[in-house]
Amino acid sequence: MIKIFDFLWLPQLSIQSFLFASFLGLITITLYRNFIVPYRKLSKLGINVSPPMPLLGNMLDYGSTNRHIAQVKRQELYGNVCGTLFFHIPNLWVGDPEMLKIITVKEFSNFANRFSLTKPRPPFDKTVVQLKDQDWKRVRTILIPTFSTSKLKGIMPLITDAGDNLIKTMSKAEEEGRAIDMWRTCGVYTMKVILATVFGIDFESKEQEKKLTESAARLFRNTNGVIQFFSIFLTPLFRMVEPLLGGNLVKSTIYLAKTAENVLRERRRNLKNGIPCRRDILQQMIEAGDGDKLTDEEIIAQAFIFLIAGYDTTANTLGFASYSLATNPDVQKKLRDEIDSLCPDANSIDYDTLFSLPYLDMVISETLRMYPPAYFVNREAKEDITINGLLVPKDIMVSFPIYGIHHNPELWPKPNEFIPERFSPEEKAKQIPCSYLPFGGGPRNCVGMRLALLEAKLALVKIIQNFELKTVAETEIPLKLRSGTTLSPFNGAYVGLTRRY
Ligand code: HEM
Numbered sequence: 001m002i003k004i005f006d007f008l009w010l011p012q013l014s015i016q017s018f019l020f021a022s023f024l025g026l027i028t029i030t031l032y033r034n035f036i037v038p039y040r041k042l043s044k045l046g047i048n049v050s051p052p053m054p055l056l057g058n059m060l061d062y063g064s065t066n067r068h069i070a071q072v073k074r075q076e077l078y079g080n081v082c083g084t085l086f087f088h089i090p091n092l093w094v095g096d097p098e099m100l101k102i103i104t105v106k107e108f109s110n111f112a113n114r115f116s117l118t119k120p121r122p123p124f125d126k127t128v129v130q131l132k133d134q135d136w137k138r139v140r141t142i143l144i145p146t147f148s149t150s151k152l153k154g155i156m157p158l159i160t161d162a163g164d165n166l167i168k169t170m171s172k173a174e175e176e177g178r179a180i181d182m183w184r185t186c187g188v189y190t191m192k193v194i195l196a197t198v199f200g201i202d203f204e205s206k207e208q209e210k211k212l213t214e215s216a217a218r219l220f221r222n223t224n225g226v227i228q229f230f231s232i233f234l235t236p237l238f239r240m241v242e243p244l245l246g247g248n249l250v251k252s253t254i255y256l257a258k259t260a261e262n263v264l265r266e267r268r269r270n271l272k273n274g275i276p277c278r279r280d281i282l283q284q285m286i287e288a289g290d291g292d293k294l295t296d297e298e299i300i301a302q303a304f305i306f307l308i309a310g311y312d313t314t315a316n317t318l319g320f321a322s323y324s325l326a327t328n329p330d331v332q333k334k335l336r337d338e339i340d341s342l343c344p345d346a347n348s349i350d351y352d353t354l355f356s357l358p359y360l361d362m363v364i365s366e367t368l369r370m371y372p373p374a375y376f377v378n379r380e381a382k383e384d385i386t387i388n389g390l391l392v393p394k395d396i397m398v399s400f401p402i403y404g405i406h407h408n409p410e411l412w413p414k415p416n417e418f419i420p421e422r423f424s425p426e427e428k429a430k431q432i433p434c435s436y437l438p439f440g441g442g443p444r445n446c447v448g449m450r451l452a453l454l455e456a457k458l459a460l461v462k463i464i465q466n467f468e469l470k471t472v473a474e475t476e477i478p479l480k481l482r483s484g485t486t487l488s489p490f491n492g493a494y495v496g497l498t499r500r501y
Contacts, residue, residue: 038088047078071093071375075408092392098434108443124304162193183319188213194311197280199256199260215255257304306448312488317371326471326495331420332468335460335464338359351454355453357457358425362423365422369406369436378398400437402437466499479493
């Protein structure tokens, strides 16, 4: 009897023990490889490391929508250079302007690429954001002339149309006496600009306009950065599962890509037959490059990345600027005086005038300092390199805490006050290089910066020509922020309007 009992239970016990020991072993190995090793890698550098959680790292520091606050707090606690874990990936945060200058400019060849978390799928693997080294250089070189002053002047009529539409929407809100969310309203404007200029879409009807605008908006409506990330890069599993779960992201992406493909095909046909084409960014991409041209696949990839990189960032900037003007009436008056004297009506808005309004430029610069939509960027270290005595190891993710840098009181006294005068020519001359990075830095900076500034300036001039912005009950003061894929207003940017004429 005892023998039988032994026979039945001992092996069972030993299997249980074996499974338990294996489970413990697996956990220990996983923790060791994905927590202890990367943590040690950072600690060995002699920098302060923010205490991470096993496996999650510092992902939840200060909450998932307060990553901009985490940058400021880390700066206060650990200094301008410190370490965190992005899940298990060691992340070196560099908020020191001197080091940033070396990373972005002097040692550019060692930090030319962004850190890749996943391998993107076609066509997103062909975007200028994702490409590396020579492949990146080739596409970026072809793209640069697309955003030149003369090319941007050519698309002014398309941006002006979208701007007129923005004023119509605002007029309706003013007539109805209701507050308006300038963040969402300006989102419609920046979406129209990208669809018209980059996707080459000439809306044939209101219905088509609505369908296309809604499809593009769907790529952004979900503020969950992770879902957006998967939808953007369309990992195979996501591509299969999302439509089955009733989602529209994959469908919208395919619809937009198909529309752009059709426009491209028609443009190529027209070009062959000598039929003049609309002068937009899509056309510039088709014609750009001498011997070496972008393929259709590459053009569509860039169109998508321009939509992703350009829609939200510029809309957020306009939302933040409208809020800042409403809450700072003195600044708004100064801007209004400048616009009234140098650009008094719709007919006087042209490219050169927009770029010669000094106070407008100062207001936008201060908006981007206080509320940088791209609140962090990163680079990958190609080789081990020592910068100002700090060893930056090969393959490490190097991040720039843009929000933290812009709110560092040593660089920007009274960082939480909206003071456009910080960007007067005299003050600008005193600025420490790399202490202001709303568009990133060095040769890998934002390729769409001029388009973004043109869009923002044109919209703000039109807004100020037509309305006075004021705070109302719906205006949230101070404005609550959300750090997701970009830094945006958490609950919108509501202001009241009074028509000026
Ligand atoms: C206010 C609006 C915008 C802001 C604040 C902004 C900011 C940035 C930042 C910080 C970067 C990373 C730079 C770096 O790594 O050093 C970037 C890259 C980029 N941006 Fe923008 N951006 C804006 C608008 C636009 C627009 C309108 C477009 C295109 C239509 C655009 C296209 C891109 C592209 C393609 C890159 C990647 C460049 C490369 O890797 O070579 N951005 N942007």
